Amino acid sequence: MASFNITPIDPSTFILMGIPGLEAAHFLISIPFSMFYIIGLLGNFTLLFVVREEQTLHKPMYLLLCMLVLTDINMPTSVVLKALCIFCFNFKGITVSGCLIQMFFLHAASMMHSAVLITMAFDIYIAICNPLRYSTILTNARIAKLGFVGLIRALLFILPTPLLLSRQPFCANCIIPHTYCDHMAVVKMSCGNITVNRTYWLIIAFVVNGLDMMLIAMSYSLTIRTVLRMSSKKAHQKALNTCTAHISVILVSYTPSLFSSLTHRFGQGIAPHVHIILANLYFLLAATLNPIIYGVKMKELLDKVGKYTCRM
Known part of the structure; x- marks a missing residue:
C-alpha cells in the first residue's frame, strides 16, 4: 500500500476543495464573492466605456x-467563476490542462497588473517632476508600446511555469486545498523532481516582483522629493x-498579497482557511476598489461618469 501511494499516475482531473474547514459555509461565502465580483465588473466596464466614448479622456493616464482595468477584469474572472461552481454546486473537479490554463492566465494578469502600476508611477513622476516635457515624453503611442512590453514580459515569464508542470508526473489523490490552481499548490501535487519549478518560481518572485516594487519605490522617492521642494502650497496640494x-x-493591490505571503511563511499556527481567504482578497479587492478609487480621485473622470449615468 505504501508503494502504491507514491506511484506516479496521470490523473485526468484535480480536485479543488474550496476553503477547507468552511465547507458548511461555502454557499454563504459565495454571496460576498458574487457581490464583489459583480460590483468590480460594473465599475471596470463603466470606466472602459466612458474612456472609449469621451475624446477628452484619450490621454496617457x-x-x-x-490597461489596469483589463487586468482587474481578467484576474478575478480567472478565479471567481470556478470558485462559485465549488461554493454553489460542489463542482470541485478541474482537468489538469484546465488547471494549468487557469494558473497561466491568473499569474500572467497579475504580472501585467504590476507592470501597469510601474508605468503609472513613471507617468506620475514625469507629470510632477518634468511637467513641461510630459506631452512629448509620454504620448499615447509610447504608453501603448510600454503596455505591449509589459504584456510580452508577463507572457514570457509565466509561460514556462505551466509548460514545466505539464511534464511532471502527478500522484494519487491530487486534492488542492484551495479555490484556484495556484502555482505552488499544483507543484506540491507532483511526484517528480520539482527543483526546477521551485527555483524558477523563486526567481520570478525575487527578481521580477522585487524589481517591480523597487522601481515603484524609486519613482515615488524622487516624486516625493520634488513635491517637498515645491514652494507653492497649491502646487504642493495638487501634486x-x-x-x-x-x-x-x-x-x-499589494497589501493582501503581502499578508498572504507572510502568513504562509511565518504563520504556521494560522488556520488554512485564513490563508485562502487572504489569497482571494488579493484578486477581489483590487478589482472592486480600483474603479471606485479612480472614479472618486479623478474629477475629470468622475464628471464624465456622472454625465453618462444621468443619461440612463
Whole structure:
C-alpha cells in the first residue's frame, strides 16, 4: 500500500476543495464573492466605456487606467467563476490542462497588473517632476508600446511555469486545498523532481516582483522629493492629489498579497482557511476598489461618469 501511494499516475482531473474547514459555509461565502465580483465588473466596464466614448479622456493616464482595468477584469474572472461552481454546486473537479490554463492566465494578469502600476508611477513622476516635457515624453503611442512590453514580459515569464508542470508526473489523490490552481499548490501535487519549478518560481518572485516594487519605490522617492521642494502650497496640494489615487491602488493591490505571503511563511499556527481567504482578497479587492478609487480621485473622470449615468 505504501508503494502504491507514491506511484506516479496521470490523473485526468484535480480536485479543488474550496476553503477547507468552511465547507458548511461555502454557499454563504459565495454571496460576498458574487457581490464583489459583480460590483468590480460594473465599475471596470463603466470606466472602459466612458474612456472609449469621451475624446477628452484619450490621454496617457487614462490609457494606463484602461490597461489596469483589463487586468482587474481578467484576474478575478480567472478565479471567481470556478470558485462559485465549488461554493454553489460542489463542482470541485478541474482537468489538469484546465488547471494549468487557469494558473497561466491568473499569474500572467497579475504580472501585467504590476507592470501597469510601474508605468503609472513613471507617468506620475514625469507629470510632477518634468511637467513641461510630459506631452512629448509620454504620448499615447509610447504608453501603448510600454503596455505591449509589459504584456510580452508577463507572457514570457509565466509561460514556462505551466509548460514545466505539464511534464511532471502527478500522484494519487491530487486534492488542492484551495479555490484556484495556484502555482505552488499544483507543484506540491507532483511526484517528480520539482527543483526546477521551485527555483524558477523563486526567481520570478525575487527578481521580477522585487524589481517591480523597487522601481515603484524609486519613482515615488524622487516624486516625493520634488513635491517637498515645491514652494507653492497649491502646487504642493495638487501634486499630492495626483499621487493619492495611485498609492491607494498600490496598497489595495499589494497589501493582501503581502499578508498572504507572510502568513504562509511565518504563520504556521494560522488556520488554512485564513490563508485562502487572504489569497482571494488579493484578486477581489483590487478589482472592486480600483474603479471606485479612480472614479472618486479623478474629477475629470468622475464628471464624465456622472454625465453618462444621468443619461440612463
